[in-house]
Amino acid sequence: MSTGAQAYARTAQTTASPRDIEAQALLKAARKLQEVMANWATTDEGLDDALMFNRKLWSIFLGEAMNDENPQSAEVRQNIANIGIFVLTQCAALKVKREVESLQSLIDINRNIAAGLSGRAS
Numbered sequence: 001m002s003t004g005a006q007a008y009a010r011t012a013q014t015t016a017s018p019r020d021i022e023a024q025a026l027l028k029a030a031r032k033l034q035e036v037m038a039n040w041a042t043t044d045e046g047l048d049d050a051l052m053f054n055r056k057l058w059s060i061f062l063g064e065a066m067n068d069e070n071p072q073s074a075e076v077r078q079n080i081a082n083i084g085i086f087v088l089t090q091c092a093a094l095k096v097k098r099e100v101e102s103l104q105s106l107i108d109i110n111r112n113i114a115a116g117l118s119g120r121a122s
Contacts, residue, residue, distance in 0.1 A: 019117045022061075026114035029054045030107045037107070040100040047098060051091045054106060058087045083109060 016024070032050035039045070062084035064070055065077040072080075087109060094102050 023114040023117040025057055026110040026117070029057050030110035030114070033103050033107045033110070037100055037103045040103075044098055044100075047094070051094055054110070055088060055091045058084045058091075062088070083113070 029050070032046070032053055036044065036046045036050050061080055065072075065080040065084060070077055087106060090102060090106055
């Protein structure tokens with residue numbers, strides 16, 4: 001990455017809201033999963049990395065949802081926790097039984113929540 005691009009990335013990170021950062025992380029996870037899905041016919045290379053990134057991200061979200069100091073309502077926190085548990089369960093299942101069909105639900109969840117965080121919910 002060029003020096004200018006690095007400076008821009010640092011500036012973007014310092015001026016982005018937490019919601020924007022979360023949305024970008026979700027989109028990155030979705031992209032990683034989508035790349036694996038697109039190449040599935042020839043290889044499942046990258047699946048473990050994509051699942052690990054997604055699991056780490058959702059573990060953070062789940063931890064924050066369970067934090068009593070989180071300012072979100074109990075209902076919102078419960079919804080995030082439920083989605084997080086589903087995502088983590090799906091990721092674990094994919095480690096055991098590698099099925100391309102199961103990737104789409106993870107991609108859709110990440111993209112839809114990112115859209116909601118960015119104010120682009122449909």
